Amino acid sequence: MSALIAIFAVAAVVWGIIFTLRGSLLAGCVIYMVTASCFGPNFLTIEAGITLSLDRIFFVALVGVYLVQWRLGMLDPKPLTKIDGILFAFIGWLTISTFTHDWHVEGPGSTPIVQHLLNGYLIPLGVFWMARQARHTEQTVTLILAGMTAFGAYLALTGVFESLGMWSLVYPTYIRNPELGLHFGRARGPMIQSVSYGVYLGTCLLCVYLLRERMKNYGWAMAAMMGPLLAAAIFLTKTRSVWLGAATGLLIVLCLSLKGRLRIAVLGTAIAGGLVVGVMKMDAIMGLQREGTVEDTHKSTSMRGSFTYVSWKMFLDRPLLGFGFGHFVTSKLPYLGDRSVDMRLEDIRDYSHHSTFLAVLTETGLIGFALFLALLGGWAHAAWRIIRHDRAPPWVQRQGLLMLGVLGVVFWQMIGHEITFTPLDQSLIYCVAGVAVGLDAKARAKEREKATAAWRPPAGAELAR
Template sequence: MPIALALIAVAALLLAAAFARRASLLSMAAIVLVVGYVFGHSFWHANLGPIPLTLDRLLLMGLVALLAWRWKRGELSPAPLAGADWALAACLACLSISFLLNRPGEFVPQPTSILWRLIVAFWAPAALYLVARQAPLGPREVRVFFAILAGLGVYLAFTGLAETAGAWAVVFPRYIADPEQGLHFGRARGPELNSVSMGAYLGICLWATWMLVPKASRLMQLLLVGACGAMALVVLLTYTRSTWLGLGLSGLVVAGLQTPRRLRAPMLGIACLAGGVLLVAAWDKIIGLEREDSGSVSAHSVQQREAFVYVSMNMFRDNPLWGVGFGRFYDRKLPYLSDRSQSFELESIRGLHHHNTYLGLLTETGLLGLASYAALLGGIGVCGWRLATAPEAEPELRALGQFALAALAIYSVNAALHDITHIHPDQWLLMTIAGAAVGAERRLMARRAVGVQQSAFSGQLRDAPAAC
């Protein structure tokens, strides 16, 4: 049996090497995302120090090596730097320095490795960002990227429907059916065993599928729209408020970008009004949402966020610039839980990580860490907007810009209600999309600048005889 497995592994490596010679870097990054989400840590892992090896991490190392090889052969040309690139570098530097200067002692309680979180949730996504940013992109590469994510979305939608229907015989991987593993058993939670991540991935894959509709055949358009409907349904079946809000906000973003200008303001006004009325009418049911636990537990989850905000602001006031240290919220919050000057209880968050990405970074890395991270997200948004609204860009590249903005909307909402840095596949997905959008936008802006220079030079040539 070991010999057979070794032969299979060698054959797979040879096949991957042959495929890697011709494949798009962006397509291979998308495959890393799919493998990481479907065949992640719970499927297979091998311990190697503080960073467990998984299939996606092995593939990522190979992908970075391929990037270096293609760069050495002169197959890649660097795109001009963007503000998002500088913000990413500043964020990585700030978080890494904070980690090095504030490492916990041997007996300080930490449920997970802080080094693991730093590498897997920040440095590894940065590597995917670099790969996607340097990938040469044209209409075909973008369509293939969308198609891979659409396929992942179809799989997740089928899995979520099977989960909620109790059809465990058709659920893959099998460990999804184990209530002792992961979180949120009873909802659509997918192979990551987390309904928050499941909803975010489905929402992003939905928009990748939607971007394929305009150039598909009539039959394929019907299938793609039906797949989008199934994904939206399973987002609802995650029973996670942040994923619902994220999908709604991303829908407004895409509709605003794809609606004709004269209809944009009325459409967005009607949508916001309808959403506000629905939110007011269903507020009590949303707060007391019945999930795998009782509605009272769900309401208590909402109340806990008030405690997180209160404790975080007290910690921030004591350490405004540098924070308490990356990864140190878990233990440094403990002295603040004895505060009895407020009417709500704080003890229930004792054993919890933060539930807000922005507040977590503010508490752990201070204004410097949060500012660099906010600048990164803002830089991604700016590049996505420029790409989505560039009249000279190919339709697929404009669709990539729209897709990046939709993904950023979903991520931003989920990050406000959960600490996404503890769900690293979501970081990997966003940064891959961001790298593709930033790289495409930078190349487009460079072509635009060259075109302006050529037009100005041609004008000078035409005016030269008259000047003489």
């Protein structure tokens, strides 16, 4: 075993040196997300004073690659923008909120607060910055779309195999363990919970559509194979927010990329189909049979009302600063005895929040919530600018479409789930945002240079005067 570890270590060092000197940092960010999804703590942990896993080791190595490439001038630094300022202010406020409260407090079954901050925001911030400062070319960005498409094929097949009970074809093997993660019985992939799995499936579906344009002759054939496979896996998550997110993200991308009558036809068909399904199948959707009983499903739905009510009462008590990052689990307890409403508030006693938006509001107050909304809005605005830029090449515009599509995918997850406890979802969002913000910052810098050059007097003009 020690010999195998030594061989693996030597190979990792050699390939690490090659990647550092020749590889794309943006590709490294995508490889990190794949590693975090498939080879995280559930796959392998190493106790070395602190608990290490392959994804954490890879992230540290990726930061090292960034520093070396930055020192060698291999990156493409972009000027800071207001959006970057909002991001740093938001992360800074979360950090202040963490350490100005008792960050040692933990609720039942909750993630340690500092670990929550690290996993949900600091690691994704690192991914954002590396993706932002990497060199963006048509080749590297297209390879990223292709890589996410290939990853989507693996994820979709894994979900289908799970649902069919073909466990011998499911890898990593920890996916088969019902004691790990959540939502066993649904398609949940290596993330071992259906929400994060659905976020990646929805994003991969967008990548398939955007890559189709680049592949030209073979694009439609690839989309015809991958589209139904990904759609089937999304359906098998049996998670309403995942369905809504995938549909919203795809609809955004289709409406912004299609032109004329085709856009009207797609939009009209989508709206009509949604209304028909909503009217005819609403009872079946609300009473969807999943891993529990129908009663469990209705209880889960009613709990969301309890979360909303308790969050509102907490917000009224501390509207500006909130109760402290990560403190909802313990701070909600005094509010569960409220008998002025006909709601089963006690049902949420042992649970963390079920909404990212409400968690940010109750824990960090209006200051944190306003920064959070401004950040999401800033990312959407940056994406919109590069889509509408007259001289932006198609591969740049595709990144803007991907950013808006991903925001559509995660919007419904943030409404119905707290998606910041692990780095999986956040790293994906922040990586796509880093590319979009980087492309927008570079385009605006070039426009300023041209404007300055237009007003600069010709050489020798000052001397002639």
